[in-house]
Amino acid sequence: MQERMADDVRPDPAEDALRQDAEACLRSLAGDHARLREDQWAAIRALIVERRRALVVQRTGWGKSAVYFVATALLRRRGAGPTVIVSPLLALMRNQIAAAERAGIHAATINSANLEDWERVYADVRAGAVDVLLVSPERLNNPDFRDQVLPDLAAGAGLVVVDEAHCISDWGHDFRPDYRRLRTLLTELPPGVPVLATTATANARVTRDVADQLTGGSDAAALVLRGPLERESLSLSVVGLRGAEQRLAWLAGRLDALPGSGIIYTLTVAAAHEVAGFLRDRGYAVAAYTGQTEQAERLQAEQDLLDNKVKALVATSALGMGFDKPDLGFIVHLGAPQSPVAYYQQIGRAGRGVERAEVILLPGREDRDIWAYFAGLAFPPEPVVRQALRALEEAGGTLSTAALETRVDLGRSRLEMMLKVLDVDGAVRRVKGGWTATGVPWAYDRERYERVAAERSREQQAMLDYLTTESCRMEFLRRQLDDPQAAPCGRCDNCTGRHLPAEVPEDETVRARERLSRPGAELTPRRMWPTGMKAEGISGRIPAGSQAEPGRALGRLTDIGWGNRLRDLLAEGAPDAPVPEEVFGAVVQVLSAWDWADRPAGVLAMASATRPRMIDDLARRVAAIGRLPYLGQVAYVDGGPGPRRHNSAQRVRALWNAFAVPDAVRSLTGPVLLVDDQVDTGWTMTVVARLLRENGVPAVLPLALATVA
Structure with missing residues (x-):
């Protein structure tokens, strides 16, 4: 790996014409006053003159995309094939296509959202009408694409670009397994095809790993152009508040004062919807944006933010890499990401075209629980x-x-x-x-896997250290990215001594508390059996006569309101005790608001190996307050389903013959209220509901304290 930190490359006279052409291309892309940075020129020269493989690690807004668009224009004029850009997000693709068109570069994309356009795009590529083809990493391992399209595309490519290249490395904060296929693609490229990888978030370890993968083990070293990661417009602050209601109230009280429009990040989908709902109730124009948001809604939300029609998008990390709004005025995090590098990546969306943007972190005590959940996906x-x-x-x-x-x-x-x-x-x-x-x-x-896990733990501790550091916050983040030029920024709360006030008006706190303590989440019943179980005679749609009805839970474990209380109550090792009074009171509120078609005729407790006392207590008290017969507990057969299973097929197989229902349910003429402590996958409720329906129960109404979804 050849790394160059300083702008020490100087063109010889023979390259003056090439640089002038490159400057002209840049002006068509970025305006009449644009000029190439020395490292931009060094990368373009390496790609065009030397046909090298290069890695550019530069801050967001530095102009990494200008490098590959200018190089594309110059290579195409010299008869080269199209540039293939591997890009991880549709938002990034849309922005890049628009930018390319401004420079007279015709770009097209192949991704899961435009299946109907694929054949036309392939034909345009074959006809030479496409200058840039953007491909999602998932396409690289699609059998048809890999075997029928990719070989010809690689053989005819004039330039290959790997955007957000930190995704290649399992040391990176946002490793994507689909990116690993790039190693095979790069080793199979014909000699002389230049390759460019770009990222804003790679520390020294990730940089080395990506550079090594770029060269595929060959003797030729990749050129690494790594610049300082200072973001002169960002003003960083941390505000420590006691609980979720204080954080939400603080945000509602100060959102109007934040400049322009921005992004409010949450750690979970449930929190995004909860926060967005509260802020809308307080009169703010906001929208939720998560990985579960329908594509059309996501596009509209992005456009509304670009057009300043909303004050903010309340988003998970689904709105991250690639969203380009130069005048984004603020980023607020309700909850801390699990690494300083991930945090730096997300706040890099702000302040690209304004002199000052506010970056505020409001950490929560539930953050570490959420980090632990994601760590379980290793x-x-x-x-x-x-x-x-x-x-x-x-x-x-x-x-x-x-x-x-x-x-x-x-x-x-x-x-x-x-x-x-x-x-x-x-x-x-x-x-x-x-x-x-x-x-x-x-x-x-x-x-290696143990070292990666240890690195994740180190990153989490570093994020906790960021919250409490008394030194410059931007310098702290830059040092986590191994930026040798890291220095105090002079703008953050620690540098200036101007810390944002943590006081919250009591009336705002009351409103937030009322919102967060509002109980109730719908339990959507399963409609289909897991695939792959035909041998057991279990497949296809669950018959309507075997399904549960839509149910209710007190809250989601990922909520920032009831989620905190329920996580403590249902934590591994927590005592199996009667339900606390305030929790039962909230369950009663859920029942009161439940608009069921037919009133329950009885209450039944789910079998449990971990909390039989809690579930039985809850079911008996629900029966008593509703003046309904208590029907007893579902019983385990032959020791029950055994150890916890982690996928749907194995879970259903283990549950299938694991339960027996009490005889009392067979005489019911109305629905049964089926009570459990927690709904995770929903398969236990589904299998028991089927058993109850087969025993003559007209309808099954699931009720749980918590749901994961």
Whole structure:
């Protein structure tokens, strides 16, 4: 890896004309006054003259996209094929296409949102009508694309660009398994095809890892152009507040005073909707934006923010890399991301085209619980990986992800992540219909995975240190990114001594408390059995006569209101005790607001190995206050379902014959209220509801203290 920190590259006279052309291209892209930075020119020169592989690590707003668009224009004039840009987010793609068009560069994209355009795009590429093709990383391992499109595309590419290149590295804060396929693509490129990787968030370890992957183990060193990561417009602050209601009240009381429009980040989907709902009630024009938001709604929300029609989007990290609004005036975090690097990446959205932008962090005591949940999604332990490899080998052919799920105790997203890593490592191959074993020996890199886990723990501690540091906050973040030029910014709350007040008007706190203490979350019943279970005679749609009705929970574990109380109550190791009075009172409110079609005819408690006393107490008290018969508990058969299973197919198989219902339910002429402590996957409720319906119960109304969803 050849790294250059200073702007020490000087063109020789023979390259003057090329630089003048590059400057002209830049002006068409960014305006008449734009001039190339020395490192921009160094990267363009390396790509065009030397046909090298380069990694550019520069702050957000520095002009990384200008490098590849200018290089594209110059290469196309010289007869090169189209530039292929691997880009992780649709928002990023849309912004890049618009920017390319301004420079007279015709760009097109292939992603999951424009399936109907693929054939036309492929035809335009073959005809030479496309200068830039943007591809999502997920496409790289789609069997049809990988086998039929990618070879020709790679062979004819004039330039390959890897945007947000930190996603390649499992050391990075936002590792994407689909990006690992890039290593194969890069090693198979014809000689002389230049490659550019760009990112704003790579520390020294990630930079080395990405640079090594760029060269694919060859002797040629990648050129690394790494600049200072100072963001002169950002003014950083941390405000410590006692609880969720104080944070929400503080935000509602000060949102009007924040400059322009901005983004309010939350750590969970539930919190995004909760905060957005409260702020709308307080008269603010805001919208929620998460990975679960429908595509059309996301596009509209992005446009409304760009047009300043909303004060803020209340968003999860789904609104992160690539969203480009130069005049974004503020970023507020309700809850701390789990690493300073991730935090730096998100706040980099603000202040790109304004002199000052406010960046405020309001940490919560639940942050570490949420970090712990995401830490549970790490690469699986070796026995589980070996189990998956054995299952594929024994199948002797193709297994779908759903079929493999019945043989391996992993949730769907974690299983797919593992398979993608194994695919790049050569142990499995993705084909039409699923996955096959290749027979290639595979070694579990335990040491690396343990080091990555240790690095994640270090990053979390560093984030906690950021909250309490008395030194410059921007300098702290830059040092976490190994920026050797990190220095006090002179703008943050610690540098200036001007800390934002933590006082919250009591009336705002009361409103926030009322909002957060508002109980009730809907439990949506399962409608389909898991795929891959036809051998057991379980498949397809759950018959209407076997389904539960929509149910209710007191709250979500990911809420910033009831979530905190419920997480404590239902934590592993918490005592199995009667439900506290304030919790039961809130359950009564949920029941009072429940507009059911037919009043329940009885109350039934779910079987439980961990909280039988709590569930029985809750069911009996609900029955008493509703003057309903208490029907007893669902019982376990033969010891129950056994150890907790992590995917739907295995969970349903374990639950299928694990329960018996009391005889009293067979005489019911109305719905039964089925009471549980927590709904996670929803399969226990689904299987027991089916059993109750088969025993003549007209309808099943699930009621739980908490739901994960």
